Amino acid sequence: MGDWFKFLLSHKVHLCSQGYRIQTVPVTDMSRFYLFFLMLIIALISPQPVRGKGCVCELHNSESAFPENKLSNVEIIAKECIRNISSEKRTEGDRLVLGLQHRIQHLNENVSMLEKEDDGNLYAAVSLRIIQLELAEIQDLLDKLSRSTSNNQQLSAATAVQLQDMNETMMDLEDFDHTLVMEKQRENQRIKRDLKLCTDELNATSPPPTLSPGNCGLGQMVNVSGPKTYSLTVYGTSYSFGAWGKDANPAPGDENKYWLVVLSASNVFGHFVRQYNSMSTILLGIGPTDAYISSSNPTTNTIQGPNMVLYGNALYYNCYNTYSVCRFNLTTRTVSNVALPSDTGFNSKFPFGHLGTTYGYTDMDFATDEFGVYVIYTTTSNFGNIVISKVETSTPPVLGQTWSTSLHKKTVTNTFMVCGVLYATRYIDKDIEEIFYSFDTKTNTERYDWRIHIRKMQANIKYLNYDPRDHLLYVYSDAYILTHEIIFE
Structure with missing residues (x-):
């Protein structure tokens, strides 16, 4: 400051910068020094140009004006x-x-x-x-x-x-946007989306609480994770239709057993149930135990179609060429049955499918949940819409309470039951299957607004069932066996 002060006291000052024109001022003493700088400051901060013994400020903006009318029009259109x-x-x-x-x-x-x-x-x-x-x-x-x-x-x-x-x-x-606000905002959104996906995956892999069948204290289904299991069966890709899973109500000592049925005759018929002692043995195809229901040629008791469930050491499935439910007791190796209504569709009259294809001989679907066994089918009296009947697990089986829905069966690719609620899926594309519909058997209420996606590894899900003991969906998809975990609220 001292050097500048001496300079200003002994010389006349002429300052000029960026459009400011400052009159030459003789500086001879301290009072005139302060007066000069006061005038300079007033010139810099004054909204009006100071004329005479002051400064004139001329500002020129080289950038084009922001088109506010365009932004306003976008806001109006968005609101509309x-x-x-x-x-x-x-x-x-x-x-x-x-x-x-x-x-x-x-x-x-x-x-x-x-x-x-x-x-x-x-x-x-x-x-x-x-x-x-x-x-x-x-x-x-x-x-x-x-x-x-x-x-x-x-x-x-x-x-x-x-x-x-x-x-x-x-x-x-x-x-x-010279400060790149939008670019940074998009980058932040991508990071948030990736973080949410990672968080969902971490939450999805947490083990759910195990509830015994009949006690359903679960919240609302909010997501389906996975797949947790993904493997070819020991049969390879030869048989694209089949079913697998665990007994939803096993006998003591059989809690960890798995069962597998492949439709080995024209992708339509099956005649035996194969059981494994653990997940590792079914994935490796080691040490199976086979229980034969019929000969390889279709008979009255032959399994028809890929939809079946194992409950209480008994396999429930569609009997060959009839509108009946068959029950095969794996202990006694005996078959009993109960007929559905006479106008029930069978032999691919009302199969599952989508616009690209239909899944043959899937007129009847079987499901397990916390309350037992159900058969999902269609009758002409219900205009091709889905009907649900509870199956009482006696010998022979007996049909219990029945519910009619407004969901047309040919628009559906699969169904399953959770806590007395029927859920239906549809084909979105080769990578995504969507849970879109539900019917609550307790309140008789329907919903078409579910939007829960299942990530697929193969294009077509031929079999889908829920196990109430581990809350997993067991899937048979184009010769591959998979599991997906249901996440509850």
């Missing part, structure tokens, strides 16, 4: 999209379809009642008028569904264009 694509509009089609199904079912019941009536045409005209009104209501629902579908298609096309425009606009606006 949110308003147009409401949750009510997204579910309107599902509600109309469900209402239409119930209307058709009610109409079918009324027509059947009219056909059975024998009242000398006393009430025939009234009944026909009622049916006419119901047909008009069904036509009205069909018209609404058609309009809703058309509106949704138009809305989808318009929204796609708007989203493309918004995306291009935001990319243009990103040129003004």
Whole structure:
């Protein structure tokens, strides 16, 4: 400071920097020195140029102005999209379809009642008028569904264009992000997403609590992890249809046994059950014990289709060429059965599948959970929709309580039961299977809004069942055996 002070006292100062023009000031004493710097400071901080014995500030911005109108337009379009694509509009089609199904079912019941009536045409005209009104209501629902579908298609096309425009606009606006805020934000989002995936994997591998069958204190299903097990069977890739798992209600000493059935005749029929003492022996194919049900040629007791379960040392499956449930006792090597309703689909009338393919002879599915054994099937009287029946595990087996659903079976790839709730899956692509539907047998409530994904190692899941003892899903997928763990809330 001392050198600068001497310099300013003995010389005239001329300062000029970046558009500021400062008048030459003679400096002879201390008071004039302070006055000079006071004027300089006022010139620098004053919003108006100081003329005369002061400084003139001219600022020029070389950058183009930020287009606020573009950003405002994007915000307006985004709000409009949110308003147009409401949750009510997204579910309107599902509600109309469900209402239409119930209307058709009610109409079918009324027509059947009219056909059975024998009242000398006393009430025939009234009944026909009622049916006419119901047909008009069904036509009205069909018209609404058609309009809703058309509106949704138009809305989808318009929204796609708007989203493309918004995306291009935001990319243009990103040129003004000189501090790279957006780039860093995207990087942070990627890191957060990767961290969440890692956290989910860590949580998914934690061992769940073990509950004995019949006691169901589980929370809501929130995720499916895995696969925890993934291996070819000892048969290699020759047999793509089959089933495997553990006895859901084993005898003492058999808790760690595993069973395996492959459909060795045309991927349709099986005639024996193979058992292993542990997971390692089934993966290596060591020391199996075989229990034969029938000869290799199909007979009345032959296993038909890949869907079956083992419960209480008995195998439950679809009997060959019939609409009956077979029960094979592995101890006594005897078979007993119970018939399902006479209009039950069998022999690939109502199989599982998706748009790309169907899974042959999967008309009947069997499931175990904390409450026992179920058979999942379809009847023509329920319009091809899924029916659930509890199977009482006696000898012979007996059908218990039955529930009808609105879920069409041919739109489903697999089903399983957990705590009295039926879950259904559908094919998304070769890598993902989605749990999308549930039916609660305690409350008779249905949900179509599940979005739980199962990561696949092979394209097609031919068999899927839940074991209530270890909370694992046992999967047979294109000759591979896998397990996935269910994560509860």
